[in-house]
Amino acid sequence: MTGHSVLDTDILVIGSGPGGSVAATKFAEAGRSVLMVEEGEHLPLDATPHFSCEEMLHKYRSAGVGVALGKRKLAWVEGSCVGGGSEVNRGLYHRTPPYVLERWARDYGVVDLSPGEMTQHFEACEAVATVQHMPGKPSESSQALERGATKKGWTAIAAPRLYRYDTADGRGSKQSMSATFVPRFKELGGNLLADVRIQRLRRTNRTWEASGVRTSGAQKTQITIRADTVFVACGAVQTPALLRRSGIRHNVGNSLRFHPMLKIIAEFDHEVNAPGDFDPVHQIKEFEPRFGMGCSIAKPPLLAMLQAARPGNWTSIERDWRRMGIYYVQTSGGRATVRNLPGFASPLVRIHFTPEELSTLADGLRHLADVLLAAGSVRLRPCIAGYPDLDRQTGLAGLPEALEAPDGSLTSVHVFSSCPMGEDRARTATDSFGKVHGTDGLYICDASLLCTPTIANPQGTVMAVAHRNALVALDRKFG
Numbered sequence: 440m441t442g443h444s445v446l447d448t449d450i451l452v453i454g455s456g457p458g459g460s461v462a463a464t465k466f467a468e469a470g471r472s473v474l475m476v477e478e479g480e481h482l483p484l485d486a487t488p489h490f491s492c493e494e495m496l497h498k499y500r501s502a503g504v505g506v507a508l509g510k511r512k513l514a515w516v517e518g519s520c521v522g523g524g525s526e527v528n529r530g531l532y533h534r535t536p537p538y539v540l541e542r543w544a545r546d547y548g549v550v551d552l553s554p555g556e557m558t559q560h561f562e563a564c565e566a567v568a569t570v571q572h573m574p575g576k577p578s579e580s581s582q583a584l585e586r587g588a589t590k591k592g593w594t595a596i597a598a599p600r601l602y603r604y605d606t607a608d609g610r611g612s613k614q615s616m617s618a619t620f621v622p623r624f625k626e627l628g629g630n631l632l633a634d635v636r637i638q639r640l641r642r643t644n645r646t647w648e649a650s651g652v653r654t655s656g657a658q659k660t661q662i663t664i665r666a667d668t669v670f671v672a673c674g675a676v677q678t679p680a681l682l683r684r685s686g687i688r689h690n691v692g693n694s695l696r697f698h699p700m701l702k703i704i705a706e707f708d709h710e711v712n713a714p715g716d717f718d719p720v721h722q723i724k725e726f727e728p729r730f731g732m733g734c735s736i737a738k739p740p741l742l743a744m745l746q747a748a749r750p751g752n753w754t755s756i757e758r759d760w761r762r763m764g765i766y767y768v769q770t771s772g773g774r775a776t777v778r779n780l781p782g783f784a785s786p787l788v789r790i791h792f793t794p795e796e797l798s799t800l801a802d803g804l805r806h807l808a809d810v811l812l813a814a815g816s817v818r819l820r821p822c823i824a825g826y827p828d829l830d831r832q833t834g835l836a837g838l839p840e841a842l843e844a845p846d847g848s849l850t851s852v853h854v855f856s857s858c859p860m861g862e863d864r865a866r867t868a869t870d871s872f873g874k875v876h877g878t879d880g881l882y883i884c885d886a887s888l889l890c891t892p893t894i895a896n897p898q899g900t901v902m903a904v905a906h907r908n909a910l911v912a913l914d915r916k917f918g
């Protein structure tokens with residue numbers, strides 16, 4: 440490592456995902472001197488095709504490989520680039536369900552977070568990052584799920600997205616952070632440094648010192664940033680890892696949660712998956728909060744990856760992928776911890792599922808199979824090693840009552856709750872507005888704060904909570 444630079448700023452925001460970008464923009468709007476640093480690259484949204492290998496290499500942490508270890512493993516992914524997860528996700532959007540906010544108030548003592556109080560924060564974020572329903576017809580794979588739900592008499596919706604549709608046939612642009620809040624932040628005079636990983640925080644004489652490494656090509660230099668106030672927004676796994684490395688541990692990294700997901704590939708007797716199709720948007724809400732269902736992107740490499748443990752199916756995927764869709768069931772089970780290991784850059788994540796949580800997953804899988812058969816699927820391939828294919832003859836026989844999933848079948852793209860907020864200090868890492876208990880001038884402003892899983896897609900909640908907390912911090916003058 441060569442060289443060492445030292446920078447000074449009033450406010451330092453670490454991480455540029457939805458939490459960091461929204462908060463940093465509010466501070467820049469208020470005329471404060473703000474530096475936002477990001478470990479990943481700064482790339483335009485269209486620098487890599489969506490859901491491509493290039494995207495995984497440049498915009499995901501560890502090229503999309505992350506695993507929570509335990510008796511039952513869970514594979515998860517995080518974005519790592521300017522804009523964080525918003526750059527790689529589909530932007531399916533929901534405001535937080537009122538029953539979730541009410542639970543956080545009741546169980547964690549979060550104040551001023553009623554659905555009514557949150558409305559202004561959702562509206563303010565939606566004014567910068569547009570949320571719209573797709574104007575045209577959704578893809579055939581999406582409509583198939585809706586048809587199945589209608590046959591079963593279950594409630595299904597077409598979810599809106601963080602997307603601005605410019606034409607009636609559904610063309611437009613995704614409203615990721617790099618396309619919305621980040622340019623606004625920079626126009627307002629905010630400073631952004633990409634390729635900077637903060638490794639440790641230290642408090643000296645009423646100032647915070649953030650030390651880390653700046654990467655430029657093959658060259659690495661040390662960097663120290665001095666700030667009056669620090670907002671940590673590294674995402675729900677990296678935030679507790681950074682805080683714990685810095686000696687801050689009270690309820691930090693003990694309560695990480697996911698939306699664990701199981702998938703089924705459904706094969707139809709007609710084409711449901713044409714190149715250039717719009718992203719599927721239908722979701723089945725009937726059984727929430729126990730479990731929810733929806734459809735995923737089903738490009739051939741994704742179909743093949745999901746059948747990696749079943750080589751017998753590879754040839755048919757190559758031949759018949761246009762007749763196949765990927766569908767998921769998602770729950771909120773499993774509890775995980777985040778711990779640093781000496782000598783390792785990445786933290787160890789350990790997860791545990793109760794027998795009830797595994798039964799809920801199995802029940803969700805049965806419901807998903809049921810609705811897909813009702814939708815007219817001719818063959819279902821559960822994406823779990825050892826599970827048999829299903830069709831109308833076999834029905835649901837062959838699906839177990841409780842999950843027997845061998846390693847690798849559970850996945851998640853939603854992570855939260857590792858540093859919950861609220862006034863109940865026995866359960867929380869920060870106060871109701873993200874200020875870390877027992878510290879001065881240190882805040883969290885990302886998905887770590889969400890006390891429990893959101894059940895609905897979480898990015899809207901992450902943004903609105905960051906907006907709310909930034910306004911309160913400005914109002915209190917960061918006291």
Ligand SMILES: Cc1cc2nc3c(=O)[nH]c(=O)nc-3n(C[C@H](O)[C@H](O)[C@H](O)COP(=O)(O)OP(=O)(O)OC[C@H]3O[C@@H](n4cnc5c(N)ncnc54)[C@H](O)[C@@H]3O)c2cc1C
Pocket residue numbers: 453454455456457458459476477478479516517518519520521522523524525527528529530531532533635636637638672673674675677678681852853854884885886887896897898899901
């Ligand atoms: C594939 C995928 C699909 C998803 N689909 C949806 C969806 O359709 N709808 C939805 O609502 N949500 C979706 N999500 C979840 C959503 O993207 C996240 O909830 C959201 O991005 C979380 O925001 P955040 O600010 O907490 O963290 P992140 O978005 O994870 O951002 C954290 C940033 O901090 C950076 N960072 C980490 N550590 C450091 C460090 N030490 N120093 C400097 N920088 C650091 C990271 O590189 C990252 O860019 C999806 C996520 C993924 C990965």
